[in-house]
Amino acid sequence: MAQAQANIGVIGMAVMGSNLARNLASREGNTVAIYNRSADKTRTVVSEFPEAGFVASETIEEFAASLTKPRTAIIMVKAGAGTDAVINQLTTVFEPGDIIVDGGNALFTDTIRREKAVRETGINFVGAGISGGEEGALKGPSIMPGGSAEAWATLGPILKTIAAVAEDEPCVTHVGTDGAGHFVKMIHNGIEYADMQLIAEAYDLIRRGTGKSPAEIADIFTEWNKGELESYLIEITAEVLRQVDAKTGQPLVDVIVDQAGAKGTGAWTVQTALDLGIPVSGIAEAVFARSLSSKPAQRAAASSLPGPTSKWTVDDADAFVEDVRQALYASKIIAYSQGFDEIVAGAEQYDWDIKKGDIAKIWRGGCIIRAQFLNRITEAYDENPGLVALVTAPYFTDAVSQTQDAWRRVVVAAAQAGIPSPAFSSSLSYYDGLRADRLPAALVQGQRDFFGAHTYRRVDAEGTFHTLWSGDRSEIEATDTH
Numbered sequence: 001m002a003q004a005q006a007n008i009g010v011i012g013m014a015v016m017g018s019n020l021a022r023n024l025a026s027r028e029g030n031t032v033a034i035y036n037r038s039a040d041k042t043r044t045v046v047s048e049f050p051e052a053g054f055v056a057s058e059t060i061e062e063f064a065a066s067l068t069k070p071r072t073a074i075i076m077v078k079a080g081a082g083t084d085a086v087i088n089q090l091t092t093v094f095e096p097g098d099i100i101v102d103g104g105n106a107l108f109t110d111t112i113r114r115e116k117a118v119r120e121t122g123i124n125f126v127g128a129g130i131s132g133g134e135e136g137a138l139k140g141p142s143i144m145p146g147g148s149a150e151a152w153a154t155l156g157p158i159l160k161t162i163a164a165v166a167e168d169e170p171c172v173t174h175v176g177t178d179g180a181g182h183f184v185k186m187i188h189n190g191i192e193y194a195d196m197q198l199i200a201e202a203y204d205l206i207r208r209g210t211g212k213s214p215a216e217i218a219d220i221f222t223e224w225n226k227g228e229l230e231s232y233l234i235e236i237t238a239e240v241l242r243q244v245d246a247k248t249g250q251p252l253v254d255v256i257v258d259q260a261g262a263k264g265t266g267a268w269t270v271q272t273a274l275d276l277g278i279p280v281s282g283i284a285e286a287v288f289a290r291s292l293s294s295k296p297a298q299r300a301a302a303s304s305l306p307g308p309t310s311k312w313t314v315d316d317a318d319a320f321v322e323d324v325r326q327a328l329y330a331s332k333i334i335a336y337s338q339g340f341d342e343i344v345a346g347a348e349q350y351d352w353d354i355k356k357g358d359i360a361k362i363w364r365g366g367c368i369i370r371a372q373f374l375n376r377i378t379e380a381y382d383e384n385p386g387l388v389a390l391v392t393a394p395y396f397t398d399a400v401s402q403t404q405d406a407w408r409r410v411v412v413a414a415a416q417a418g419i420p421s422p423a424f425s426s427s428l429s430y431y432d433g434l435r436a437d438r439l440p441a442a443l444v445q446g447q448r449d450f451f452g453a454h455t456y457r458r459v460d461a462e463g464t465f466h467t468l469w470s471g472d473r474s475e476i477e478a479t480d481t482h
Helices: 017-025 039-048 060-065 079-095 108-119 133-141 151-163 181-208 214-226 233-243 265-276 281-293 296-302 317-352 356-362 374-383 394-417 422-435 442-452
Strands: 008-011 031-034 072-075 099-102 124-131 141-143 466-467 475-477
Touching: 008 017, 017 031, 017 133, 017 151, 031 039, 031 060, 072 079, 072 151, 072 265, 079 099, 079 108, 079 181, 099 108, 099 151, 108 124, 108 181, 124 133, 124 181, 141 151, 141 181, 141 356, 181 214, 181 233, 181 265, 181 281, 181 317, 181 394, 181 422, 214 233, 214 317, 265 281, 265 317, 281 317, 281 422, 317 356, 317 394, 317 422, 356 374, 374 394, 394 422, 442 466
Parallel strands: 008 031, 008 072, 072 099, 099 124
Antiparallel strands: 124 141, 466 475
16 A cells, blocks of 8 residues: 555546646645546656656555545546545545545535535535636636535645735635535636626627727727726637637637537526525526527527617717726626625525635636726625625725716617627616616516415505405405415
């Protein structure tokens, strides 16, 4: 059997796993054990990166024996049955007090189930969201671990060595128990969907409205990245728009098929929000926009449907570009506000003590949605931990106040021009619904009471009521059936 010498192990030597292992090995104090179901893959990684000093094993038993106690292993395999299989293997060779970490994109309810089952063996189970892609795994990701305080005591110092650093702080924090880490990572990905869709809509509106080329729009995004919109996604958008296809000489964006893929975390965010009763309309529309883009037969059949009868023109290109910038910023605020609403609701539902300001801090570096204004989110929750909606914090209220006129102009222009802007428009509708003195939900409740006796409450009296619609239409007190 191998001699115990590694303080951390990684299982799964695909790109994400091998990059994370290399990151760990590059940090002072870490010796990394590695294992892959295919021993050939393990050997390849060892030979390609000799400087890492990996402790390689060809069986799960050798892997466990190579780890110092408490043994700590990070699983980086495809989510689902593969993860369960590795967990089952590890529970046969690990002992009480050891730590199993799932670093994949697992559904948080699966993590809750796994943590409960593993806990019965005395072994700690941690679901850790890891954001930043392949580059982040290698150079420093944003890490969102859940699990027990006991596991964090051992795992925390190790993760802090490899996490991205923003303003001298590592982008990792103990999120909460059982599935909290993967829950927060799911919300991160949902916000990412909305952010990407909003940027795509901004590009589309500018291109169609002004006739600017992708390279010219890249320059606009580069300029935007110097101000309040500074973010990783704005930065890479400029890079993508500037890229020229070597084969055709055309902008790369023009030769990419306009059908966007998805791996499910955005859908999970929306499905969970529906279960929690939290409106995340901007995120939902971003998910649906990808779904619509990937329906070529339907789009082809509908291509002859009538659109606006008059041609849309932009009289002042510079003014329009500035309006789009402001609309993007306002809609981005709504996306984050909705995402944090879901975090608050999830924490209440699953009894997690999630520090919202800390989450914003660890998203400042390493992750896909890293952005300048995350500092403002941290400040908002530091000032008012019980903030009922992020958009109501003074900084964000002021920001939306200054941008809403431009936001409205952009949504109106898009509608008149027949240009789809689902994330822009749904974000504005959400904002207006949130601030409305009275919503038409009163009529909906009246309809529900008419056909289903679902009852209603009155604005001028306590209690619950029902109208005898099929009788004399008098009102009676009733039991709430909402």
